Amino acid sequence: MKEIPAISDAEWEVMKVVWGKYPITAGEIISVMENQKDWKPKTIKTLIGRLVKKDVLGYEEKQRVYCYYPLISQEDCIQKENKSFIKRVYNGAVKSMLVNFINDSELTEEDVRELQKLLQEREEN
Incomplete structure (x- = not known):
């Protein structure tokens, strides 16, 4: 099993959304997160980017839209x-x-x- 990186509390919140429904677009993640937290879309996109960098989230591009999925259970x-x-x-x-x-x-x-x-x-x- 590959090493699991440290995930911040805020990143956990994003991952809960992704684990709940994937593949999922950034727009869908933002929509869910805006209802749960008082976070700006840019903040959520930053968290998504960090999770991709940490190899916790993967993505594939479908018709110029990124669909995210978990790389770690x-x-x-x-x-x-x-x-x-x-x-x-x-x-x-x-x-x-x-x-x-x-x-x-x-x-x-x-x-x-x-x-x-x-x-x-x-x-x-």
Whole structure:
């Protein structure tokens, strides 16, 4: 798997739009983003350009219109961000992170059952 570059918070917002529907034109991305954020079209185009430079977005030209598509899956990006977060905030200690999240979250009975099931499956494997 190729190295996944760091993606800024603003770039994540653009990627969410692209992951949601692709191929997608810059105009369509701008239209969605203008409804979600108070960003100017030029800002959005700059973010698209950065993502292309980082090899996170690809494009093909169709009748003088650029259609963008992701080069990296959302799942792969989330996995990289998770690892980066755990390393940066918890010095790589997953247990500490889980304890903090469980203690600081209001978990429903269903959440607790699902976590127990995941831990049981992990223990069996």
